[in-house]
Amino acid sequence: MRKSWFKRLLLSYMPVFMIVITFIFFVFFQMFSEQSRREALNANKTLSLQAMRIVDTSLKVIDNMIVLESINSESLNNFFKANSGSDAYINIRAVQKLKELINYYPLIDSIYLVRYSDGYVLSDATNAYIGSYPDRKFIEEYQVSKTPKWTGGRSFEQFKMIGGKQVASLVRGSPYMKNNLGMIVVNVSADSLKKLTENMYESKVSFIQAKDASGQLLFGSEAKVKESELFSEYTSDYTGWKYGSGLINGGYVNTISELYNLWFVIGLLMIAAGFIWMIYVTRRNARPIERIAERFSDYSLPVRGAGLWKGSPDEFAFIESAFDHILEQSRQYQEKYQEKYQEDLHLRTRYLFHQLIEGQTDMSLEEWQEEAAILNLPEPLDRFRLLIIELDNYGEFCRKYTASDQNLLKFVLRNVVNEIAMKESIRLWSEWTSPSCLAVIYFEGDETEEREGEALPRFGAKMRGWTEQNLKFTVTIGSGEEVYRIQDLSKSYKSAAQALKYKIVLGENRLIRSEDIAGTSHAEVYAHLGEISSIIQSYRMLNIGWEEAYEAWFAQLKGSLLTNEEIFNLMNYLLYNVGRELSDMNKDVYREWSQVRLPLLTEMLDHGSSLEQLRIEIKQVMTSLFESVGQLQEGRQYAALIREICKLIEQDYANPDLSLEMLGDRFQLNPKYISKLFKGHTGQRFVDFLIQVRMREAVKLLLETDASVQEIAERVGYTHAISLTRVFKRIMGTAPGEYRSNQLRKTNG
Known part of the structure; x- marks a missing residue:
């Protein structure tokens, strides 16, 4: 008997032991996978940052050289001060200076000068006037702006028979600071920039790519990066170009991820096996539990129906009576502490609301849905918008009403907002964020996208009309921008507050959209x-x-x-x-x-x-x-x-x-x-x-x-x-x- 009971207990706890061991391995491989992923990500970040610094340093050297030459070079200054392109000596001297610059800086593909006085264009290989020069459109575009800048990638064609070449260009006015005599255009080949970064990585394993401000690829491979792959990106403060790097095939990281998935499946299988075994063991060991219950047959509980236990053929009657007794105690406890429980829920709701609008939470959409179910809040949809309902002339409102009347009117206003939203089939969540402002999270879904432009103004008009007619004061609604992520709710809240700053000009008792507000100069x-x-x-x-x-x-x-x-x-x-x-x-x-x-x-x-x-x-x-x-x-x-x-x-x-x-x-x-x-x-x-x-x-x-x-x-x-x-x-x-x-x-x- 002892051996049989020992074996039963041993078999009962064995599945639990296996599940624990399985999860230990699972946690280990999960940590190992995460560490590998972080190391790969750090390597990608370092690669992108280093590539950006090398390219920016090289371009800054060229830019500084052009500035110094535009100040000190006599041959360039004579060219821009000349009245016509007929002076061959000045042109030859200028061309020699351009070739010196190209020879000294291998990154430079070509340079040409544009003189505004007669529209004459002189390069290291040819000369012409703006009207006939192949790069005319570029000259006319940047002749208007005198601000020095590096352009994005573009096709530069100096000779039609040779064809175009992908370059990035630096535009500098001459003379320095005044920029009224002409312009210097320096073209750097995209292939030259690519060679600067070729020795930094193994092309079969990883990649580097650089894109200009418009998203056009300058150099590197146009890799299609999946969401699951590691990828890092930096934007240059100097040129505005974006540098990215990542793994091509995933390599070692993918292998670790596969091991992670394998152990995850094994863990699930072990859980299922343990669950089945627990059912089996429980059924087999049910009889000893019944015997234990029989030992309490003479025990009498001080609850309703306890006297029926002795004569009842149902061996669970005792347990049922005990459970009834526990429920009665639980009900009494709940009645006693229900008020405090509701107060705690209210504080928890307000705290969550403030966290969302202040951007102090990393909560995911699924976590929000779980929290909404607990706190009895509206379930979030695909898009969000913050509204701020501000009491107009709040100083007069405080002077006119007592503190208790103010609280009552604010309570009525919030309930009216919720009732009108319910009638309009609109989901929202409102909380007072200041004495004069009621903040509202306005939920929007795909099914309301077509009538979205009408739903919000109609809701605002009904709410303002009811308030003015029945509460004898007015409110102004500031509407923030539409956002798609929970973390961007604070951004929408700030834009709604910014819209209300124009209330004194645009007027009170109205809806002010952030999209309609343009910054003044x-x-x-x-x-x-x-x-x-x-x-x-x-x-x-x-x-x-x-x-x-x-x-x-x-x-x-x-x-x-x-x-x-x-x-x-x-x-x-x-x-x-x-x-x-x-x-x-x-x-x-x-x-x-x-x-x-x-x-x-x-x-x-x-x-x-x-x-x-x-x-x-x-x-x-x-x-x-x-x-x-x-x-x-x-x-x-x-x-x-x-x-x-x-x-x-x-x-x-x-x-x-x-x-x-x-x-x-x-x-x-x-x-x-x-x-x-x-x-x-x-x-x-x-x-x-x-x-x-x-x-x-x-x-x-x-x-x-x-x-x-x-x-x-x-x-x-x-x-x-x-x-x-x-x-x-x-x-x-x-x-x-x-x-x-x-x-x-x-x-x-």
Whole structure:
């Protein structure tokens, strides 16, 4: 009996022992496989990085050499300064210099020079004019841009009979920094670059490939890399090219992977065998368990139905009674701790939500699905989008309602969002991330792709309409970009927050998509600074047209695309200039401004929620001070004279001879005295005021006409376009032509 029981126990535990041993081998080979994979990956990374450094170093040497030669080479400088291509001596000297460079730097395949004055092209092997040169399209494309750069791969054909060759080209302007006489084009053969890296790897086992910024292969093999193979890639900060390397056949790594798969199958088979054996042993050993149960036949449990045990033919009645007793205890325990359990689930849900939108989790889609089932959350789909529902005018909301009412309204708002989404068959998950912002993960699937463009606006319109009608406040929805990976939810959240930064310009109680927001340029901000200076200047000169200019400026702000921060910075700049002008006048007026009016306006800016509100309140203060400033200005000597001079400048700004000397002759005063009077009354120099008027008219002509820069220069008082360009770039931050292109591109989307 003892031997029989010993054998039964031994056979019962033997499958468990085998399973443990199998899994030990499984874990060992898994670790070994992972280590091999990491070593292969590190080797690939080192190979890619080394190849990139070798190529970049070689190209930088060529680039530095070209810069030095363009500065120091007399033969190259003489070629670019020549008026025509007929001077054979200059051409021969230039060709000799090009051949010296090619001989000294073997990577260089060919070099040619382009002179802008007559369109003459000179290379180490031929000469022609741009119109007939085989590389004409490339010259015309890069002649517009003066920025030195390495191009991507392209076909260069110097002689049609020989055919094209794959090269990468360096474009440098001459002379250095000015780039206005011509350009130097250096062509480096892709085969030469390939030879630099040939000795770094074994071509039968691994590969190196380099692609330009557009994805075109420069050199190396166009290997088809599977997801399971090891592959590494680096992007050069110097050229923008991408260098990749990997294993061709997998080699040793594939062998290890196959062993891993083999042991995995063996492990599964052993688990199945152990499971079958456990069933068999359990059935065979059932009788001893029954005997054990019989020994408890005289035991009485303090539970319902325990008295039936003794006479019951069912040998599991005792176990059933005991189980009922345990369930009763479990129910009591659950009732006691249910409230705390629900609270823990709520905290766990909020914590997971914040991890997702802040990008602090590496959770996979499968893990999220498991977590969603536990926390009773919507099951994720293929695509995601973050929405931020922000309470409009939150300061007024807090002043109007008590803390308990605020919490109740927020609770209602969140429930309304969920109910409307349910009616629209939309999956979403919402959590409050700040006192004024409700963040929503908006799930999108392939089946809703066709109506996706309508579903989100319709959902937003219903939610905003219900809130405005029933809760008596409004909300603005910021929509982030669409993402396909869980890890990119933080990116969508940031883009939704960025969209809400334009609420003060685009208006409240609406849906603002991140896709519809285009970044504004500094030139546009500079233009608004000029408008502010013009308004303040007109205000100080007691010109009643300041109100018209003020209203026109705010209308321009409504049509612009500036963030809330930029709008408030412009308002602060306006208030600063008003205070600066008032500080030069009566002390009582300035004291009233600095101690009473300015603090009120500053507080209004801190709580301002709309552009219209800012326009009205600032205008009220400026209008109330206008009469006081006017009385002070009228009492000052020469005030009427300065107003007449300003009016003359605004009418005769197109006269290139307009100057202090001309004004002195007209008004019979010393020019220096007029300059002093003008500065004292306007707070601005005569030349600065004249430039401001001319730049305002130049911007208008650039945006409303097709006139050339030269024509616009003549119409605003400059003889040459270069004079207008220099002043325009200093004031607006960009050249006239570039400013026009940027504004047209922004208008056309």
